[in-house]
Amino acid sequence: MKPIKTPQQAIENMRDGCSIMVGGFISCGRPLAVLDAIYEKGLKNLTIISNDTSKEETGIIKLVMAGRVSRFIGSYIGMNRIMGEKLKSGEVKIELVPQGTFVERIRAAGAGLGGVLTPTGLGTAIAEGKEVLTVDGKKYLLEKPLKADFAVVKANRADKYGNGFSAGSSKNFNVAMAMAADHVIMEAEEIVEPGGLDPEKVTFPCVFIHTLVPVAKPVKGGK
């Protein structure tokens, strides 16, 4: 069984300067309650690893605007002008990664692999300073694993062992990130007893999850 905590309790061990993976794609499958707790706690000098920074001035952007994020690794920051300003001013060190490479680097870290050999990025600025390997006559870029101190992910439903289910397109980066951090916090809109989740429909195997945080369901019709 995994401890069930409030967002505040769940981040007790987070310290200034730590790296945090944040699941979600734009607003879908975003663990906003824990992000709010990180903001309230005043944590700073954070490395945030997330596909994007979303459109709204919530979650990651709220942390960025408060000057708490020193480094961001992701694939897209174009939805929000704030990140453009931070990139220009140099206040946040931003590393942009192709989206498929981003998720596969994370999965590699979680799967115990030493990296990923991908054709994506060959012959582009992404390849600068990286090793190119030839396998069976085909060239690939060596991309290194990406891991973090913490991952914050979101599920629709979880059981008390930490098995989780995510519907529709809310699985996105949550699944790979749950594999790739030392401590994984999973927000769940519903927490059920063992047996309350069909084992055939588990998106997150319990083995990856350390802490559960019950959260409210998003309002239908929201962005």
Place this chain on the structure above:
Amino acid sequence: MEDNMRLRIAKRIARELPDNSIVNLGIGIPTLVTNFIPGGKGILLHSENGFIGLGAPAQPGQEDPNLVNAGGEAATIVPGGCCFDSSMSFAIIRGGHLDYTILGALEVDEEGNLANYTIPGKFIPGIGGAMDLSVGAKNVVIAMEHVSKHGEPKIVKKCSLPLTAPKQVNLIVTELAFIRATEAGLVLEEIAEDTTVEEVIKNTGARLIVAEKLGRF
């Protein structure tokens, strides 16, 4: 560009998609292609944020917070669709399982090189899925205006902007022309009904090989 010109590009591309193909549409003109995909052909749209079977935008009041398209807008999934995580989604793309990717472009050149993610000195919005899509999809189709807002050719001899991917473009469809990228160079296969070969060449920065049997669209 006028809406009817954008729709013309989308309509021509839709005709190109074979039955039962899996297609990913980028934002802008590529999204318009959905208007021209007839039902019953078994074509399914891949949404890189995690599903196959992207349907119409969700009706107001019917939005599901767990289902959005690659632009983050509330979406629907068609009967026969399937959901997966981002790692699987990009395995589909990179592994060569996606039949078509339809993308916008800033520049395309004679070698089929594509530049569509950044203009140096301006804001870099990011790369998103563009590099993986152009490297991984079986067919890379560019849907774009023939010239830039300033009237400069977007089909050029050599891309001057940072590349998204080298030598991956297969087709370029604009409001004026249908061009196939081949080993020999760019082949002008069709021109729009209201233009001439001379006008297309005048507005193109790259060498065009005019097909023997030139079509119209």
